[in-house]
Amino acid sequence: MALNKVGDPIIRVDRLYKTFPNGVNALVNFSGHVHRGEVVVIIGPSGAGKSTFLRCLNGLEEIDSGTIVIDGIPLDEKKKNRLEIRKEVGMVFQQFNLFPHMTVLDNVNLAQIRVRHKSREEATQTSMELLNKVDIADKAAAFPDQLSGGQQQRVAIARALAMMPKVMLFDEATSALDPEMIGEVLDVMKNLAREGMTMVCVTHEMGFAREVSDRVIFMEKGTIVEMGTAEHFFENPAEERTRLFLSQIL
Amino acid sequence: MHTSAGRSAVLKRLYRSPLADIFQFVILVLLVIWFFARSTENLGYDWQWGRIPPFLFSFDENGLTWGPLMQGLMVTFKISGISLVLAFTIGLTTALFRVSGSFVARAIAHVYLETSRNTPLLIQLFFIYFVVGPVIGLDRFTSAVLALSLFEGAYASEIFRAGIVSISRGQREAGYSLGLSTLDAYRFIIMPQAIRRVVPPLTSQAISLIKDSALVSTIAIYDLTMQAQTLIAETFLTFELWFTVGAMYLFVTTILSLLVNHLEKRFKVSA
Numbered sequence A: 001m002a003l004n005k006v007g008d009p010i011i012r013v014d015r016l017y018k019t020f021p022n023g024v025n026a027l028v029n030f031s032g033h034v035h036r037g038e039v040v041v042i043i044g045p046s047g048a049g050k051s052t053f054l055r056c057l058n059g060l061e062e063i064d065s066g067t068i069v070i071d072g073i074p075l076d077e078k079k080k081n082r083l084e085i086r087k088e089v090g091m092v093f094q095q096f097n098l099f100p101h102m103t104v105l106d107n108v109n110l111a112q113i114r115v116r117h118k119s120r121e122e123a124t125q126t127s128m129e130l131l132n133k134v135d136i137a138d139k140a141a142a143f144p145d146q147l148s149g150g151q152q153q154r155v156a157i158a159r160a161l162a163m164m165p166k167v168m169l170f171d172e173a174t175s176a177l178d179p180e181m182i183g184e185v186l187d188v189m190k191n192l193a194r195e196g197m198t199m200v201c202v203t204h205e206m207g208f209a210r211e212v213s214d215r216v217i218f219m220e221k222g223t224i225v226e227m228g229t230a231e232h233f234f235e236n237p238a239e240e241r242t243r244l245f246l247s248q249i250l
Numbered sequence B: 001m002h003t004s005a006g007r008s009a010v011l012k013r014l015y016r017s018p019l020a021d022i023f024q025f026v027i028l029v030l031l032v033i034w035f036f037a038r039s040t041e042n043l044g045y046d047w048q049w050g051r052i053p054p055f056l057f058s059f060d061e062n063g064l065t066w067g068p069l070m071q072g073l074m075v076t077f078k079i080s081g082i083s084l085v086l087a088f089t090i091g092l093t094t095a096l097f098r099v100s101g102s103f104v105a106r107a108i109a110h111v112y113l114e115t116s117r118n119t120p121l122l123i124q125l126f127f128i129y130f131v132v133g134p135v136i137g138l139d140r141f142t143s144a145v146l147a148l149s150l151f152e153g154a155y156a157s158e159i160f161r162a163g164i165v166s167i168s169r170g171q172r173e174a175g176y177s178l179g180l181s182t183l184d185a186y187r188f189i190i191m192p193q194a195i196r197r198v199v200p201p202l203t204s205q206a207i208s209l210i211k212d213s214a215l216v217s218t219i220a221i222y223d224l225t226m227q228a229q230t231l232i233a234e235t236f237l238t239f240e241l242w243f244t245v246g247a248m249y250l251f252v253t254t255i256l257s258l259l260v261n262h263l264e265k266r267f268k269v270s271a
């Protein structure tokens, strides 16, 4: 499927290195591209550096060396570039991280008003459309703690989409959910993928990978071990380590 | 069986009703009064409560006139009110300095915090009034307000800082990932949550400030305490006056607590 995509690389990552102050090498010579409209799934054992990689992509974590360019904007020391990239890159966290002191609607409105400088009416209109899309418009006036985990995560997705990002990052978006709520969040993600959103998803949901991903990346110890389509991974992974990992999670 | 169950239900209801609270309170008050009656009996003190009301207020042909104690209370209000606003402003600024990325800001905040918190308020008050005041031309009132604000601001800053660091990293990161600047993340995400969390300790700090404001009497500001001291020197109504003044402070601080409680309930947001 990846080959069918004609989009240009929207994320370019070259030779990333990241070592935490405690000496952990979280990213080691990590390079790769993500094309416009592509859905990339990243898998790998705990501590492989998956979260670190995603967090580097929107500047939540600083890299030691290497380059990250997103939609032509280099992620460098310039504060302006970092803010610009964050506007274009949405992120969904494992722990939802909704703002507990705001209603669902205000959560989705906030960045539209404060970052995109929309009027409250304009923002609300977009927000309600998005909340409808993730099927939670009826809870617009509720506070996050009145919602189930699945509902909160759907709001978090709507909140990220409200910035009209060009890329969406998902860091184990369903890992903190009770099993019966995983489906509703995955459905939202799948729809998004089908609409052509560029997505980088760290997930252990192999069904999701098989259904919508264009490319799967297996990483370990901060670097890419193997890369290919979902079919490739499930039918004949080349690397012994990949096989071992897949046999553990499938 | 039947009646005893019925009786225990009635007892339970009675116990839960406000009547029970009032009853307990009355017993407590009676005990306290008995205790003081006994101890002053031993002292052979001659109570003259009747002389107190004119110190509070009096009526004459011009209508109501506030007595020295009420005038003192007004001064206490004024000093505490201004100092409170300043102390919280200084506290918030210092807290933000302490969590900021700037080394200079952190250093300034640190030095201020440690000096202010680790020296007695009385010394700071004297220092500002007698040493700093004459140099830069501060009057009594300004010196008092400045000393109180700086002293209480140090404690307030620790309270604000505790509130800020109690907000999880995920909140901040969610804000940043939406493209919010650091300033906006603090303004709309971190501070609103942090401040709600620290309302109770800030209230205690406000109450401390009101009580600590009594120290301004040492630089001859006619606040509630100073008025009381002056009256005592003139009338020797030592116990009556101190009890009255104590009750006045208690009244003000209780009102403040109740007010904050009420506001907190109205704006309650579960975090």
Ligand SMILES: Nc1ncnc2c1ncn2[C@@H]1O[C@H](COP(=O)(O)OP(=O)(O)OP(=O)(O)O)[C@@H](O)[C@H]1O
Binding pocket: A020, A021, A022, A024, A025, A026, A044, A045, A046, A047, A048, A049, A050, A051, A052, A053
């Ligand atoms: N802030 C940090 N300080 C120090 N070490 C860190 C920090 N964050 C992550 N690490 C370490 O970096 C390595 C990579 O962590 P990362 O969270 O990226 O892994 P992951 O692949 O997302 O794992 P998981 O599946 O458990 O989420 C781990 O060894 C982790 O302990």
Ligand SMILES: [Mg+2]
Binding pocket: A050, A051, A052, A171, A172
């Ligand atoms: Mg992770």
